[in-house]
Amino acid sequence: MCAMVTWEYALLVRRYQGQGRSFSVSFIWYGPDGSRLDITAYGDTAIAHLNRAGREGWELVSAAEDVNNVQGSTEVHRYHLKRPLD
Template identity: 90%
Template sequence: MDAMVAWEYALLVRRYQGQGRNFHVSFVWYGPDGSRRDVTTYGDTAIAHLNRVGREGWELVAAAEDVNNVQGSTEVHRYHLKRPLA
């Protein structure tokens, strides 16, 4: 019988907050150990971050977006990732 694959999961969150011509984009990494780390300095696009963690063995399994444009603009993108446990 084949061994069952065990997975660990993580979450990358991109937050865009804007008001008129002023805006701020940030990225936060939620690790499988429950840690939370600001990783904004690693890149200014989601693709840069996804490629970086892809090289670490993470695979994108789902993405979700929340947009609130009532006052200014707020977007939250969530990238759900998994990789096999070592």
């Protein structure tokens, strides 16, 4: 009989907010336990954060982007990840 794989899920959110020449980028990690952690200090690109998560066994499942260019510029990128539970 085949063992069923069970998964846990997490979310990485990249937020870019700009106004004129000034901008900020932040990365927030939403863990499978409901925790919320600002991980901006761990890297300045989404690739850096995704590679770090990959080394911890996370696999990218999907990505989505929201862009609002009224009154400056705001981009929100959501990266949905999963990994098997032990």
